[in-house]
Amino acid sequence: MSTDLQDFRAEIRQWLDREAPTDWRSAATHDAFVESQRAWFRKLVAAGYAVPHWPERWPGGGRTLLEQKIIYEELSRADAPRLLLPFVSTYHAYATIGECGTQEQQERYLHAILDGETWCQGFSEPNAGSDLAAIRTKAVRDGDHYVVTGQKIWSTMAQYADMCLLLVRTSTEGAKQAGMTYLLMDMDSPGVTVRPIHQIQGDEEFAEIFLDEVRVPVDQRVGAEGAGWAVAQATLASExxxxxxxxxxxxxxxxxxxxxxxxxxxxxxxxxxxxxxxxxxxxxxxxxxxxxxxxxxxxxxxxxxxxxxxxxxxxxxxxxxxxxxxxxxxxxxxxxxxxxxxxxxxxxxxxxxxxxxxxxxxxxxxxxxxxxxxxxxxxxxxxxxxxxxxxxxx
Amino acid sequence: MSEMRQTLEDSARKVFPNWEAARDASDAWAQVAQLGWFMVGVPEKIGGLGLGDEGLAIIFAELGRALVPGPVLTQFLVIEALVAGAPFEERDGLLERAMSGEIMTASLAIGGRSSEAVMDADKASHILLRREDVVALISQDGAQVKARETWDVSRRLFDVAVVDDAQRYVVARGQKAAQLNDRLDTLLCIALAGDALGGARAALGLTLDHLKGRSQFDRPLAMFQALKHRVADLKMMIDTADAFYADRTSQSLTALEAGELKNFCCAVYRDTVEDAIQLHGGVGLTTEYAIHRFFKRAFLNCALGGDADYWNERAGRAAMAESQAKA
Structure with a gap:
């Protein structure tokens, strides 16, 4: 391994020795765990280790593959917590908006991710799991808004999310995939109700999202109307x-x-x-x-x-x-x-x-x-x- | 893909496009010698091609893919012993003869148990004798050899008893012998791992051909999800073995690391052929179909070079030691 990489490893190891949280395993509630996640993410962002897979123009981005590997090896060695709360934000939201979003959307959302805005993913539905193209959550165009009604499930940490990557049906004509559209939804919009799911091991990592005539501005659509399936592939490939x-x-x-x-x-x-x-x-x-x-x-x-x-x-x-x-x-x-x-x-x-x-x-x-x-x-x-x-x- | 890999694989696939092309043992042997494969691992300054273990690893997988018969693996062990051992007067001459295809053989067992599983001992000019404190090459007429029929007909194995006053060239003694034995175990395990990986890929290919070609209930067998999932699991395990093999053989390995690799690849091969026979159905139990040849070689590979229990236990003890070191 080159000296540069050895130096890089030493640098991050030193930093982790100093900064890595050691008490995260003792979080007694999911809420406490989420708080510790927010604090840990802030530290990683400030040090430039949070988004090594983003391009160079972002602080901490543009790391080579070997550098990224070193970061993850050292995080694992230091027994630092994995980033779960910002996971959808830094991978799925980043990949989707970065690859398929407009310049405006990129400006508006990507910076906010580094400031701690968190995202969840609204893809699966009670009757659309493995068969994702079977989603039924409906979005109807009303002027410069979509009005969305339906239900999403298995959404990781949706109860803590500010924003949602939302896959909806805008048409029932033709192939199932062709009638899908991709929206970016504010979680505090009127009509959004989130209910955590009690899991068999005692965690509440997932939630259900109920949508009752939620209005989403048209400029928060990613890709064209009906192109949701293709955009969703970018989301899914990122993780x-x-x-x-x-x-x-x-x-x-x-x-x-x-x-x-x-x-x-x-x-x-x-x-x-x-x-x-x-x-x-x-x-x-x-x-x-x-x-x-x-x-x-x-x-x-x-x-x-x-x-x-x-x-x-x-x-x-x-x-x-x-x-x-x-x-x-x-x-x-x-x-x-x-x-x-x-x-x-x-x-x-x-x-x-x-x-x-x-x-x-x-x-x-x-x-x-x-x-x-x-x-x-x-x-x-x-x-x-x-x-x-x-x-x-x- | 590296240029070396491309070149070696291309020539292997031209000469041995499938197992049938390598069916005749003496023809296959002549082909292997002619391809220069016995020179691949030998340093250039003593007449070899200097491609190291990485080059050898590519060849091992090709040998397994085409079920190449004959004492190829043991020839590599003898050559390695001559290269890595202490030089002696006749060494260069013997090495040259071995590289050009004069059969010299050894045991396919690890460590000191070198009196069993010696390949083609009846045809060899020399036999490598491995003991804990000495490694020597003895001339074949100084040994009593007894053939034992194996289920896998692509390999002929012999029990060997060495006559006390047999003429011998000592290759390594004492501490050096222990080091050389370790190195030979390492190479043997890499060879068996590669053979298993190549064989597993080929066995999966034959199984897929069968599933796509045969129809029942008005549809190809390959359309049934129950069968797809079994085949997908095999593919997943073979690809995992593939990555593991590429990763490990790109570095210099200890005997334990090579043994772990051997264990994993041989287990994957064994699981593949076990399912392959089942997925072939009745015809898998006939000699008309080739799959039984892979099946038998896979099982033999598991038993050679230290079995699963041996290597798993060693790996387990190493994991325990690693955990204590961390604590």
Whole structure:
């Protein structure tokens, strides 16, 4: 590694030694966790480490791939909290508005993100999950506004968001994808109601959003009317790559939790257990290599259709295997309730980790959807005929 | 893709477009020697091509893809022992003969258990003897060799007993022997990992061809989602192995790192062929279809070079030590 990069690593390590919060694991409520996220994001922005993946004209942007990798490796090493609250803002909102937004929209929203304005994503609906194009939330044009009515679900931290990336239906004519439009909605508009969802592990990371004749100005539309599906692809593509690399390395670092668990239960010399630990260690190393390779491909514009599905599926399955082994080694102890650690997928609270791992096997395109993409688009296996409802109707 | 990779893969695919092209062991051997593959890992100053482990890694995967038979992997081990060991008077001559294709063999077991799984010992001029404190090349007439029939017919394995007064060239002794044994284990594991990766890709390809070509219930098997998902999982694991292999073989590895790689790639190969037979259905159980050849080689690979339990346990102990060091 070059001296420059070594210096850069030393610089960020020193900064983290000084500034990284150490008390974030003890947040007793989701609200307290969110507050700690806001404070941590402010510090990262000020130091220039918050948005290394943004272009150079932004403070802290324009980092090379290797520099970004170093930042995430050091964050993971320092056991600093992941950025969850500003995640949608700095990845999804940034990518969508940066790639497809007007100059005006970019001026208005991107600066605000660095000032702490947070975004949520309003894509999924109760009847449009894996089949996203089936959304029904309706937007009707009324002068220079759209009037939006419907319901969104699985929106991460929507109860804390200032703005929403909203996918709506403006037409029911023709293909399902063709009638979709992309809007940027103020969360404090009249008619918006947010209800947090109580999750099985005790968190409230997701929320439902109810929309009752919400007025959204037409100049807050991204892309043309009816072009929402294409804009949504830019949003969805933004969260892979760096995120998966960061998460893979964090899981690798958290392997020590399983090793400690094994010691705690007095099985440090149990050959069967050691073999399972070893197999997991090897698998995580392999997934880290895959995430690295994917990021490199993306940066070099060599990414192929399906690559993102492969890396997401590989990480999600490995994360499940991680939690699974932890639960097994914890035995009965693991079945007694312990307070959860907000924002950590590899916390060592094994039942909570196991339940949290579904966030990656279901959200952002479930494992089953990824497998279809891999089979049909990478391996050329033919699609099934049109849906049975269409055939029955015909 | 690097130029070296392109060149090596292109020539491999021209000579061995598929497993059938490599079916005849003695023809395949002559082809491999002619391609200059035995020179790939040898430094230029002693007559090789100097492409290192990275070059070898590309060849290992090609050998696995085409199920190349014969004692190719062991030839690489002997060549490496001659290169990495202490030079002796006859060394350069022996190395030259080995690079040009004179069969010299070794065991495909790791560590000191070198009396079993010796490839083509009946055809070799020399056999590499590996003990903890000494590594030596003995002439074949100083050994008693006994063939053992394997399920995988692409490889012929022998038990070897060395006659006490057999003529021998000592390659390394004492501490140097331990280092060389480590290096040979590393190379063996990289070779088996590459063989597994290449084989897994090819086995997946055959399975896809079958699923796309055969119809039941008026549709190609490849249209059934239940089967798509199984194939997608295999593809995901093979791509993961691929990235892991590329990453690790681009650096210099310890025996444990290579063993971990071997373990992962061989497990992926094994899982692939297990499902491949099932997805072929009845014809997967006939010798008319090629998939059983990959199946048998995959299982043999798992048993060679240290098995899954051995490497997983070592990796587990290393993870425990790493965690204690962090605490």
């Amino acid at each position: 892979r790559g760096l995120t998966l690399m960061e998460l893979s390395y964090r899981m690798r670092g958290a392997l020590t939790r399983i090793a400690r668990q094994l010691t705690e239960v007095g099985r440090a010399d149990d050959r069967g257990a050691l073999r399972d630990l070893g197999a997991l260690k090897i698998r995580i190393d392999a997934v880290c290599a895959l995430a690295d390779q994917f990021l490199r491909k993306r940066m070099n514009d060599e990414e192929q259709i399906g690559d993102a599905s492969i890396v997401k599926l590989a990480y999600a399955r490995c994360l499940r295997a991680y939690a699974d082994l932890g639960v097994r080694f914890a035995g009965l102890d693991g079945q007694f309730h312990a307070p959860i650690t907000f924002g950590d997928l590899n916390s060592g609270n094994w039942m909570a980790d196991f339940m949290n791992s579904y966030a990656w096997t279901i959200a952002g395109g479930s494992d089953e959807v990824q497998r279809n993409i891999i089979a049909e688009r990478m391996l050329g296996m033919p699609r099934e005929p049109k849906s049975w409802t269409a055939e029955v109707a015909a």
